[in-house]
Amino acid sequence: MTKPLTALCNHCEKITDVDFKMKHHPNRIEETYFKCEHCYYHYTSFVTDGRVRKLQRKKDSIKGLRNAAKRLELQEEINERMSLLKYNLINFGRADL
Template identity: 50%
Template sequence: MYEKGLSAVCEKCGETTTVKFQDKLHDAGKTETFFTCEHCNYHYTTHVTDKRVRLWQEEKDQLRDADQRHNMQLRINKRMERLKDELING
């Protein structure tokens, strides 16, 4: 499902860590995708989706027009950013 061999430099401890994406289900059908630093266990939320985002992603995949696909992706990104902020900041 996810690309193998990804790594990142942890913003907290400065060490290079292997990125191993994990999914966690939350209330209201929200799915958080995240990884943790293998050195200090800092938790990085990469994105959060809900039923609406997943539906929009399916709809976007059916669009042929590049402008429509782009606009749909902007809409998806905006909602995912809001969901992520709500999850992290309550």
């Protein structure tokens, strides 16, 4: 049995269990988030779109040590795209700007 994932809430400063939930937004945007069980503060963890999910599938299909550099390059592209989507969703209410 695995231990539940916990986090320290920056809002109320209490320890909370992390229970990831998924929310679907327009244009096939998916937000993975959790809420503090004490103050219900909303923490966005990941935001993906069709392009990110396609890159993730491509990265997962690449096997072998010789292709490690290509996998790393794809992961960096995924991280950049996800950061942009998350920033736009949090600050502007839409990820697909």
